[in-house]
Amino acid sequence: MIDPVARARSALGTPFKLQGREPGSGLDCLGLVIHAFRLDGGIFPQAYGWRQADACDFLAAAARDFFVIDAVFANSGDVLRFSQGLHRHHLAIATCNGVIHADARHRRVIERNGDPGLPLVAVHRFRPPFRRSL
Secondary structure, three states, X not given: OOOHHHHHHOXXXXXXXXXXXXXOXXXXXXXXHHXXXXXXXXXXXXXXXXXXXXXXXXXXXXXXXXXXXXXXXXXXXXXXXXXXXXXOEEEEEEOOOEEEEEEOOOXXXXXXXXXXXXXXXXXEEEOOOOOOOO
């Protein structure tokens, strides 16, 4: 069973790196989600337009592993998608008391208690892989 919060916490202090996908060399917000959930980073767009275009490519790729839930039902381990302005999005992993995210301003992965101060757009819950019992 994946514990995305524990995996995300293992990356605390990792340098922020735009389009970073490896904890050893740096992560951005999508890289942190890929790391926390042990996802195949290849299904996500590598040159996604978080800063200049909408997040349609990400959402199409994410639909394979996540489904959107009502924010009222958000739990620790859910992926939170925030708006940072017109066509700018940011991802964070919910904890019991706040979020873990790759913070460009602090230049590293941090854990922040309380409200992150950004408008919440959607909550994505991990869809565990289907396993057939024998």
